[in-house]
Amino acid sequence: MNRWRTALLAASVGSVAALGLVVLPDIPASAAPADLVVDYDCTPAGPDSIVRHGPVRLTTNLTFATDLVVGGPLNFTWKLKYANSTRFQSPNYFAAGAQVHAVGNVQLLSSWQGILQPKGTADQDTKLHPDSYLTLPETINDPGLMDKPGTIKVTPRDIEVDFTPPDGSVPVNDGNETDNPTDLQVKYSGTWTSLDDRPSAEHHVHNDLHETTEMGASAELTFVGTGVEYIGPTDKDAGTVDIYIDGYKVATVDPSRDEDNKPVNHDLNGGVKLWESAGLEYGKHTIKIVNTSTKPAWLDAFNVLTDTQKIPTGYHRAICKLVGGPVSVVVTVREASPSPTATSPTSPPPTTTTPPPSTNPPTNNPTTTGTPTKHITPPPSNNGMGHVIVVPPATGTSSSTPSSSAKPTATATATKYVKAQVAKTPKGGVDSGEAPDEPRPYGLMASGAVVLMGSATSGLLMRRRRAEHAGGLK
Secondary structure, three states, rough: HHHHHHHHHHHHHHHHHHHOOOOOOOOOOOOOEEEEEEEEEEEEEEOOOOOOOEEEEEEEEEEEEOOOEEOOOOEEEEEEEEOOOOOOOOOOOOOOOOEEEEEEEEEEEEEOOEEEEEEEEEEOOOOEEOOOOOOOOEEEEEEEEEOOEEEEEEEEEEEEEEEEEEEEEEEEEOOOOOOOOOOOOOOOOOOEEEEOOOHHHHOOOOOOOOEOOOOEEEEEEEEEEEEEEEEEOEEEEOOEEEEOOOEEEEEEEEEEEOOOOOOOOOOEEEEEEEEEEEEOOOOOEEEEEOOOOOOEEOOEEEEEEHHHHHHHOOOOOEEEEEEEOOOOEEEEEEEOOOOOOOOOOOOOOOOOOOOOOHHHHHHOOOOOOOOOOOOOOOOOOOOOEEOOOOOOOOOOOOOOOEEOOEEOOOOOOOOOOOOOOOOOOOOOHHHOOOOOOOOOEEEEEEEEHHHHHHHHHHHHHHHHHHHHHHHHHH
C-alpha cells in the first residue's frame, strides 16, 4: 500500500512539475512602523545663534520600520515643524539663498552600537534682515544598512539646527531701510559731512557720500562675515587713510593714486574698491578707517563679504533637547530568506541512478556504463522555507553495470521526480533503524512472468499434438 501511495504522490508532483511551478516560502508581513511624536525646546548654542529671543519649541514626527531583513535599510524619516509662535530668526542681513540645516541624532543599542544622523536642508528664498523668520527643513532622513540579524533599541536624541548665509556681499552706507540695513550702521567719529544726491555719473553707492577733512576722524562698522571692502572715490586731492581690522592696523591707502601707483587726474570717481580684507574667519569683525591728514577723506560704503566655504559649523547653531524623558522602540532584523529556484521545464535534466543505502547522505556518484548521467546538485538548504521542483526528462533509458559496490538498475521508462533539498530518511525513522525499501525490478519480473506462462502453454500444446499422433494422451 505504501508503494501505491508513493506512486500517486509521484504522479501528483509530476503534474506540478510539468507546469514549471515553484513552491515559494511564506514571507511574514512586516510589523507596523514606529510613529513617534516628540517635542523639543531649542536654545542658543553658538555666539550668534538663530535662537534670538528665548527658546524655540519644535514638534517632530519620527517614523521607521520595526521589522527588517539583513541587507535592508533602517531608514529614519523625521518631520519637523514649529510647535507655537516661536521661530528661528535670521541673525543679520543676508541676500536670498541662505540655508537652514537640521541634523538629528538617533541612538542605536543592543546588536548595534552607535548614532545615526538624519539630515535635511531648507533654502531661504528671500532677503533676510535681523529677526526674519527662518523656514525649517520639512523632513530629515538617513538610511542605515543592516548587515546582520539582531535587535536594535532605537532612541531619538538631540536635534541640532544651524544657519548658513549665502555667498555674496552686502553694501553698507547711510540711507533708508530700502537701500541700507538699519542694524548695520556706520559709526562716525569726528566731523563728517553727508553729501547726498550726488550725480549718477560719479558712481557712488546709493548716490550719497561722506566726507571729512579732520585729521583723526574715523568711520567704523561691526559686521559678521569672512571679509570686507572699503569703497570710496579716487580723487587728485585725496589724503591717505589708515585701515584697522579688529583693532589692528593692517593697511594705509592713498585714493589719489591708481592701481599702478600713478597719480590720478580726476575728481570724485566713486564706487571704487580702495581696499579689501578677504579670508577672515567667519564671525563678528570690526573695520575702522582713520583720516591721517587734513586733506579730504571719503567713504562711499563698506561691502561685507561672505564665503560659505569658510564658515565653521556651529556659529549660528541652536541645540534642541527633548521635552520630557526619552522614548525607545525595538527594531527586529531577521535573516533574509534565500530565493528558491526551479529548473526550466524546457531543459529537463536526465534521471539519476539510485545509490546503495547508507547512513551517510547520498553522493549521487554510482558506477555506470553507456550514456553518462548528469547529476543534479541540490542548492543549499533554505531552512524549510519551501522547496524547488526539479523536472527530469519525460521518457528515457539508463543502464548500469552491476558490480560489487553497486546494485543493478533496470531499464526505466517512467519519469523520475527529484525533490531538491530534502534528504532521504530511512523508513521507520531513526529509532527503528529499519532500512529503506530497495528498488525492485517490477517491470522485469512482470515481463519474465509473461514469458514463463507463454513457454508453459507452448509445451502443453506440443505434448497434446504428439499424443494425437501416437493415438492418445499419455
